[in-house]
Amino acid sequence: MNEMSKNENLDIQIYNFAYLDENTKRMIRRALLKALCIPGYQVPFSSREMPMPYGWGTGGIQVTSACLIPKDVLKVIDQGADDTTNAVSIRKFFQKTANVAVTEKTSDASLIQTRHRIPETKLKEKQILVYQVPIPEPLRFLEPREVETRKMHALSEYGLMYVKLYEDIAKHGHIETAYAYPVKTNGNYVTDPSPIPKFDNPKMNNSPAIQLFGAGREQRIYAIPPYTNVKSLDFEDYPFEAMKANFKCSICGSSNSYLDEIIVSDDGKRSYICSDTDYCKEQTKLNSKKEDQL
Amino acid sequence: MNQDFLFKASNISKYYGQNIGCKNVSLDINPGEVLGIVGESGSGKSTLLNCIHGNLEVDEGDIFLNDKSKTILNFTKISEPKLRLIQRSDLAFVHQNPRDGLRMNISAGGNIGERLMAIGHRNYGEIREIAANWLEKVEIDVSRIDDKPSTFSGGMQQRLQIARNLVTRPRLIFMDEPTGGLDVSVQAKILDLLRNLVRELGIAAVIVTHDLAVVRLLADRIIVMQNGNVIEAGLCDQVLDDPQHKYSQLLVSSVLQV
Numbered sequence: 259m260n261e262m263s264k265n266e267n268l269d270i271q272i273y274n275f276a277y278l279d280e281n282t283k284r285m286i287r288r289a290l291l292k293a294l295c296i297p298g299y300q301v302p303f304s305s306r307e308m309p310m311p312y313g314w315g316t317g318g319i320q321v322t323s324a325c326l327i328p329k330d331v332l333k334v335i336d337q338g339a340d341d342t343t344n345a346v347s348i349r350k351f352f353q354k355t356a357n358v359a360v361t362e363k364t365s366d367a368s369l370i371q372t373r374h375r376i377p378e379t380k381l382k383e384k385q386i387l388v389y390q391v392p393i394p395e396p397l398r399f400l401e402p403r404e405v406e407t408r409k410m411h412a413l414s415e416y417g418l419m420y421v422k423l424y425e426d427i428a429k430h431g432h433i434e435t436a437y438a439y440p441v442k443t444n445g446n447y448v449t450d451p452s453p454i455p456k457f458d459n460p461k462m463n464n465s466p467a468i469q470l471f472g473a474g475r476e477q478r479i480y481a482i483p484p485y486t487n488v489k490s491l492d493f494e495d496y497p498f499e500a501m502k503a504n505f506k507c508s509i510c511g512s513s514n515s516y517l518d519e520i521i522v523s524d525d526g527k528r529s530y531i532c533s534d535t536d537y538c539k540e541q542t543k544l545n546s547k548k549e550d551q552l
Numbered sequence: 553m554n555q556d557f558l559f560k561a562s563n564i565s566k567y568y569g570q571n572i573g574c575k576n577v578s579l580d581i582n583p584g585e586v587l588g589i590v591g592e593s594g595s596g597k598s599t600l601l602n603c604i605h606g607n608l609e610v611d612e613g614d615i616f617l618n619d620k621s622k623t624i625l626n627f628t629k630i631s632e633p634k635l636r637l638i639q640r641s642d643l644a645f646v647h648q649n650p651r652d653g654l655r656m657n658i659s660a661g662g663n664i665g666e667r668l669m670a671i672g673h674r675n676y677g678e679i680r681e682i683a684a685n686w687l688e689k690v691e692i693d694v695s696r697i698d699d700k701p702s703t704f705s706g707g708m709q710q711r712l713q714i715a716r717n718l719v720t721r722p723r724l725i726f727m728d729e730p731t732g733g734l735d736v737s738v739q740a741k742i743l744d745l746l747r748n749l750v751r752e753l754g755i756a757a758v759i760v761t762h763d764l765a766v767v768r769l770l771a772d773r774i775i776v777m778q779n780g781n782v783i784e785a786g787l788c789d790q791v792l793d794d795p796q797h798k799y800s801q802l803l804v805s806s807v808l809q810v
Contacts, residue, residue: 413633417670421655421662424669427676428659428698493676 276323276356282306286324286479290470293481298443299411300394305477315348315373316474318390322371325386325470326352331359333367338375338516338533345373362536374437376458378515378537381467383484389452391473394480396440396450416448419491427496436501442489443482451488457502457516462488505530510541557618558583558756559724561604564613566596572780573599577613579775579785581724584754588771588788590761590803596780597760598728604758605645605726606635617642620723640670644717648729650709653716654701660687660712661697667720686715690745707738711745718749725750727759731766743769764807768792776800 274280289303308316326332332352336344340362348371349360361367364379371388381387397407400418410416419440426434439456443449451462452471462469462482469482482488492498506513508529515537517530532538559581566573574596581587589597602608604615606627615627619642627635639645647653654663664683665673673679684694690711692704701709710730717725730746731739747770750757759770767774767788775785776797784797795801 413636415636415670417666417668420669420674421658421666424665424676424679425658425662428661428680494674495677 273355275328276326276352276358277309278306278320278323282320283324286320289479290321290324290481293470293479294468294483296447297482297486298447298449298480300478300480302477303479305474308474310347310351312475313392314344315371315390317472317476317479318371318373318388318474319348319351319472320474321388321470321472321479322348322352322369323356325369325388326356326358328356328358330368331361331366333361333364333370333536334372335370335375335377335534335536336373337518338377338537339535341535362539364536374453374455375516375533376454376461378532378534379540381461381465383466385467387465387467387469389454389469389471391450391452391471391478392475393438394450394471394473394476394478396438396448411447414446416442416491419448420493423491423493423496427493433492433496433498439498440491442491444486445489448491449480449482449488455502455516456490456498457500459488459490459498460500464488503530507532507538507541510538510545512538512541515541556582557616558585559604559618560616562614562616564600564603564610564615566599566603566608567611572596573608574603574777574780577775577777577782579604579782581756581758583723584756585773586750586757586759586771588759588761588767588774589777590764590767590774591777592762592803595777597762597777599780600777601726601728601758601760605643606639607645617724640667641720642723644720644722644725646710646713646717646725646727646730648732650701650706650713653713654709656702657700659698659700660692660704663701663712663716664719667716671720682719686719687712689749690715691741705738707734707742710734710738710742714742714746714749718753718755721753722755724756724758727757729761729763730759731761731763739766746770764792764804776803 286303289301293301306320308319334345334349336342339345352358353360364377369386373390395407397410397418400422401407423433437455438450438453439459441449441451441459451459464485466484468484471480490498503517503519505517507515507517509531512532515532515534518533520529520531522529557580562578563576565575577600589600591597603610610628617625619625661680661683664686665679668679668682684697687694687697692708692711701712731742743766761767771788774788774791775782778799784791784800791800792804795804
């Protein structure tokens with residue numbers, strides 16, 4: 259026990275606050291400021307090697323690291339859950355290197371790092387939401403040339419983005435894209451919201467919180483400042499629809515939160531539960547309170 | 553300057569280092585007119601075409617387009633966004649190889665719709681209807697609208713490329729050997745189609761080819777190029793029936809007679 263805590267103290271001394279050195283954090287903050295000034299524009303930054311593999315949220319971690327201050331309260335979620343591997347390891351990482359307070363409660367957090375979800379609880383001013391982004395370029399699979407996609411952004415040539423939606427409708431009868439659904443930020447840049455389900459897209463619009471996006475491997479940072487218009491792309495006759503599985507959470511009974519499908523038996527029985535564990539807990543508490551009152 | 557012209561290039565030159573791409577070329581195109589550019593491989597035909605389409609920057613000279621609102625635009629002076637907008641709306645470019653001009657992993661309907669969506673169409677039903685109409689016009693079965701071009705034959709791909717380009721009703725279409733890699737009967741079909749579309753819609757065209765039969769069939773006027781220079785220009789029948797320059801004479805006499 260003593261041995262361990264000594265080691266942990268040692269770690270804090272060896273690493274600079276929040277792992278990255280001050281110059282790197284400064285470089286990232288500059289990129290973040292630029293990104294906030296030009297909503298949706300992908301700012302290149304010189305991404306660092308992090309002590310975990312690409313795809314584990316190295317972009318998000320660097321952004322979080324650059325934003326953290328000692329009095330922050332950090333929440334980390336992975337697909338909405340606080341207790342999955344990615345979330346636990348990133349949370350531990352910052353506890354160790356920055357010694358910040360952590361929480362699972364969305365409303366208590368001042369900085370939330372997320373992988374692929376936006377919390378169900380409405381975010382508020384002075385909160386920062388940091389997204390982990392695998393592929394920041396929404397046009398990547400449509401136009402492979404980076405030089406060309408940058409030009410397309412610069413000249414707002416987004417016809418091709420609609421070709422993807424057209425193909426969806428032609429093939430499936432509706433817009434099949436269910437995650438990483440492209441949005442237009444502030445009426446200007448088409449932006450990849452990272453692979454959040456399209457159910458979460460409306461939450462990005464006019465959000466009081468600051469939304470920051472970090473892509474470590476691709477070395478890009480972009481941002482959506484508070485109260486910015488974020489519109490999901492669609493056709494006049496096929497409007498955007500935020501959709502979710504049409505069931506209730508089998509734990510808290512909520513019918514308006516995003517659900518995970520779980521196979522619960524060998525013969526394929528399914529159950530649906532909230533993907534946002536914090537929201538699910540809150541709802542369960544509320545329910546039991548109501549029952550007590552009765 | 554005559555205000556009725558559609559397109560004008562004056563004294564344009566393009567160099568590749570020490571080598572000449574094309575030198576001192578001038579040409580005029582009137583609305584609805586078809587101009588043929590002929591010459592052997594390496595004579596600068598494609599360079600010229602790419603220069604006047606705005607794909608290649610010219611080293612000397614000016615290129616003017618009389619746009620839909622009767623404003624004369626100089627390609628060498630306007631901004632890149634404006635040029636790209638014009639390339640999408642007023643101009644069109646048909647490549648020799650349909651693979652260069654089509655998106656092979658996107659359905660025929662999507663290929664035709666792309667230019668529409670690029671200029672702001674946002675109604676799926678409308679886009680699809682227009683795409684179906686165009687498939688009909690280029691004689692592709694409408695039931696193939698959701699098939700990818702990779703499942704089409706060479707001739708169908710080329711017809712699809714033509715439809716994709718004409719859908720926004722450009723006023724000038726550039727074609728680089730549009731019948732290049734096709735067999736003779738398919739060539740004839742495409743030429744027939746092109747002739748009808750160009751006449752029916754009143755589109756002006758510039759066709760680069762080394763096939764004199766193609767220009768005889770389609771073009772009103774031709775220019776003959778050799779080593780980057782224009783060596784002869786005139787009405788199509790006049791140049792082909794009575795060539796003056798010795799290279800033109802060689803070109804005309806080397807056509808095989810069946």
